[in-house]
Amino acid sequence: MPTYEDIPRPIEWITDEDLQVAKAIRKWVDEEVWPNRHKIDDDWEHHEIVKPIMKTLLVDIGYQRGVWPEDVGGLGVDSCVSFVVGAEEIARGDSGMCTAANCVGWPFLHICLPHHRNETLIKKFGPLFCDTDEMFIGCPAITDVSSGSDVENVDATHGKYITTTAKLDGDWWEINGHKIWCTNSGGFADLFGVYATTKPGEEDDEAVAVIYVPADTPGVTQGKPYKKAGMNADLNGDIWFEKVRVPAENRAQGPGLDAEYAREMISWGNVITGGYALGSMNRVYEILLDWCEHRVVAGKQLKNHSIIAGTLGEIMTMIEAVKSDTYCKARMLDRPDLYGPGHSKGMLAKTRTTKLFSTDALTDICNWAVDLMGSYGYALEYDIEKVWRDSKIMSLWMGGRSLCRLDTTRYYFNSTEI
């Protein structure tokens, strides 16, 4: 009987090391994550169950060292394909954990990717993640309380609606603002990558600043985690910055470059979201495989009823298509020499389609799967409802479905007024 590993993907782009990482994560998922799946939602506030499981991934397996260069004890992973392989495996266990784990390193792509390393900040922050036996948690603090996805809408707003401000005062930044929905907030984070503006209300890419702020800096307050419909292994909450002072060197790159690499970070986020969606789809496939094999109706296995078989075929077609597209775009990000830099408007648009397509497909697949299982699909013990609940937020984050469409159209149709 095939497994999710038989769903085609381009193995010539996947290294032996990627496969070993996948194997280690699969073991962790099968032994620690999936057996605890029913407890994770109840643990949404305190993470008493979630944290030890996350620690195995982040510290024992070493995922939190991922993006950091080897000279500070990191693993120097700079391949988007590698991250998609990992995301597929983690999200097969729990897409919330996948989100939390990947956001530990995501804000530091700004300073760690090979073509724009910031050596000072790598030496300053890298050892905190790499030279420790404890979890050290990064958090992308992007969404402002009053501007939603406008922060991520870099090419239309150019920072105009960022309401978190950064003011240079000698050798120090003073930061004021209120962020919401940040992954790994809710009291979990140790180090924020804060999106701020140095010129409030102005449309100017040079004003967009990404500044790293330790969570224990005076003036930083993390609120309680939100109670959500799903994805409860990922904590989201408010963060307030009140006269927070950090050294001027904590800015990721500088005027203009922070906005440019923000676009790159979104490109990577789009594709890795495709990896999360694939991991969830892998789990949906496994659940359906088992259900349709063992459920017998009118004397026949469910898989042998033509109306069911038709839906199953549709689901597999969608999964195959998402897998092909996601790996294709990941490979494109790994080869800027062939496809252009990840911060180009072209790559942003091409990865936006991946996010839109993969997350919409996941929503559809989960709906079909729940329909196919009938009322059982709505019951906790049959598992599909968790994937269904967890999945929706993937299409909402990073600007949601609408911004995916706008960035795509801007590039392909040269629409200059949207």
Add this chain to the structure above:
Amino acid sequence: MNSVVFVKYVPDTETWIKVARDGKSMDPEGVKWVMNPYDEFGVEEALRLKEQFGGEVLVVSFGPPKIKEIVLQGMAMGADRGLMIIDDAAQQSDPWAVARALVAGIRDFDFDLIFCGQRGVDQDQGLLGPAVAQLLDIPQLLMVQKVEVAEDQKSLRVHRPVEGRVLVLESSLPAVVTTTKGLNEPRYATLQNILKAKKKPLDTASLSDLDLDAAEFGEEARKIKVEEMSLPPERPPITMVQGETPQEAAAELARLLHEEARAI
């Protein structure tokens, strides 16, 4: 304390096994292959001894090119080096032939202990460990659940479960230890070790590189011939015991066991 771990590529225990058309082998289509779970205990134990006493751990496998995956897995767990004995003649070789290849592969490695699983989960023969010990003329300690190496690293003491009790055995070194469930909990391969494994020595050899004659391996050379392979018969349907109360259900269960199953 240098250790060798022999690892075998076997079908995942959750894979659906089908008999091939020849009626005496497994159909490889759709089979997922993994490191024999009993061998993973061996890798873990060798790593623990290395951490305790120092030394090196060598992971060795014999088979088709895909054995690279499990040798790398051993190195990703922390082994220092790997050896892949890759040869078409590996297919259908019996345990005696496999033991000859593996022993030839480690002839230049100065080892204190050899670990292998007490059996492969594919054919469940449990012959490799004894065959290796026989070929090397060293002690064999089978189905081991606990390993204690003496401080002077010249002897070891092991625990072997027997019929609900434990047999405590002592042996000189070098020796062969076959590992079983309960010995340890194999560690996760860490990302750091996975990436480090790229830089560790991984050698490849064919049977002729080891001065062995491929004609003495494979199906034709088997001392144990497989005449026929079949799947276990399907289980009869389950009877759900009915009853308004636990007492009624228990009475009905007793009746079924007595009158229908004739078990009591």
